[in-house]
Amino acid sequence: LRRHLQIQLDKPVHFEVAGSYQAASNDVVSGASHLGLLPYNTLTNTLQSDPQLHVLAHEVVDGSEASDGYLVVARTTKANDVKELVGSTICYSDKLSSTGYKLxxxxxxxxxxxxxxxxxAHFSGDxxxxxxxIVEGVCTVGGTYAGNYSTATQAGIPVARLRILVPFTGSTPHDGWVASRTADPEMVASFTKALLDFQPARDIGRERLGEKKRITGYVEPEPEWLNPGD
Incomplete structure (x- = not known):
């Protein structure tokens, strides 16, 4: 993606991984980063901090504009209902995650x-x-999203030792790109166009971008995505 953006913008593009969801949010709000790619719940929380931020586009993954949340347990866990797990440890990814915390x-x-x-509660970090x-027994149950579960084997995670206890905790739009107030408007417009015009097969010679994220394009945010309520 970085190479595609550099070609479209005709300037260098530098990607940096923030230390946490909150750090990524802070960098965009403060202007330390001109642009940021934020998980949905982080994005909506960031907009509450600064409603004037501009959301450019959301990822489309395998043709879908949203992701389903799961509750996952070890395959050896006997419970068939989450109520049977009261008193156990639940793993969350981050407090600013949608599928890993809010849902x-x-x-x-x-x-x-x-x-x-x-x-x-136990916070795993990602x-x-x-x-x-869950596999290692740190927690009994954990929240995640469909895409992470389906591609976990590629990250060396023994998915055969896991099972989905709850196949739908809710649905949420995929990660979204947001521009800082300090970002140059002309650059933001060019960046947005490059995202919305992105076609993996044409632009990078592959059907999808990333084996884990499996991005097939980008879409403009729907108004209701930016005002999710409680």
Missing amino acids: PRGYLRRQGLDPDKDFV HQQVLRD
Whole structure:
């Protein structure tokens, strides 16, 4: 993607991985980064901090504009209902994650459970580590998203030792690109066009971008995506 963007913008493009979701959000709000790619819940929280930020585009993954959340357990876990797991440890990826925090907690509440009182929280740091922690017994259950689960084998995670307990905790748009207030408007317009025009087969010679993310394009955000409510 970086090479494609450099060609389209005719200037160098530097990608940097932030230390956390919050750090990525802070960098965009402060202007330390001109642009940021943020998970959906992080993005909406960032917009609450600075409503004037401009959301450019969201990822399309395998032709889908949204991702489903899962609750995953070890295959040896006997429970068939999340209520049977009360008192156990639940793994979250990050407090600013949608499928790794917000959706699992919302699902638990809809089942009449209190995620803070009925479970012990453990923060794994990222979605792949959530699955590793379940395999290793750090936690009994964990929240993640469909794309992470389906590609985990490629990251060396023994998915055969896992199973999906809850196949739908909710749905959320994929990660979105957002521009800082300090970003040059002309550059932002060119960057947005490059994203929305991106066709993997034509531009990088592959059907998808990334074996894990499997991006097939980008789409403009729907208004309701930016005002998700509670």
